[in-house]
Amino acid sequence: MIPNQWYAITRSQDVKKKPLGIKRLDKLLVLYRDTQGKLICMDDKCPHKGVKLSLGEQHGDLIACPYHGFQYDQQGDCVHMPVLGKNGDVPKGMCVKTYKVTEAYGLVWFWYGEEMADEDYPEVPMFKQFKEYDGYYSYYGWDAPINYTRYVESVCEIYHIPFVHKGSAINIWDPKGGRVDDFECKVDGTLITSDFILRPDDERTAAETLVARKPWTRGWRFGIDVQMPNLIQIRSEVFDVIFIPTPIDEDTCWVCVCYQEPKRDLLLPLIKPLPIPFWRPVRPWYMCRIERFVQQAKDMAVIAHQEPKVSSPKANRLIPIDKVNAHYIRFREKLIREAKEQQAHNKIKEQPHFEAPTLEQIIGIEEVN
């Protein structure tokens, strides 16, 4: 996990009236909205006896633990303990750690790193194409049994399609196809972009394959981009799609996929005349489900068994066409290193936080003696 980055942790639509408990970035988190609709995020663990706050209830701006009803405010401070009565004196330091979150592009983003002044947080990462897109789109998220680095890599090397996705609708080439031509890769800041033609492997030139009439004999232009820390975009002549695999822990990740409306209908003559209401928003919704229940199953059957589980510069032997992967792995190492240096520098300034009272302090010194 790369510190000092924004990570998408769930869809905005998933945090409604009830507290939501999720695990992301190796942390158990609870999310809820206060009475103004503002998103609050804190550790999903009551400091009293470690129960999950997400199992509790919300009372206005406060979240109440389901075990003994202690109530915490938006800053994570306990403001009421029913056992002490209405005006009871709440002991100092009974507090839950809160986290910086923000909402953008229909997602909840979590700042994984050092806290800073509000104006110093960088912008949430997102592809320019999506920022400018004004059609329908749909998000869908699920947990995948794989380290997120391997997920990022697999989306970047689309030339696995003829093998992993053999026999499924997105594979229009047999395993002898899927050759990549005219590959170009560029880097701009922490954005890696690539463009290429994926085509059947035969005697034709790449340009000739692009104008073939039958889809399965055609070559297709694709673009695959990575925006650090973990966003991948596939651009194609048919659709644009974004994948965001956010770490849950070392072994699993939450995959959020965002399909936009197709740019052209390959099944046009069959489907277009049907008078289906809300057809435009339905298509991205439907594509997200296909991605999860058809494509993902095939990907996981193979890549969940990769070794080592986490990618790193020396983990594998790459080939020139894996340039996007190579840039991604290098960037990841670099950003982790820079964040560690920053943390070491800031440690000197860190304030000691409140320690819980010892059992002896609770019992009272005279009684212990």
Ligand code: FES
């Ligand atoms: S465990 Fe939460 S109030 Fe006791």
Ligand SMILES: [Fe+2]
């Ligand atoms: Fe795949």
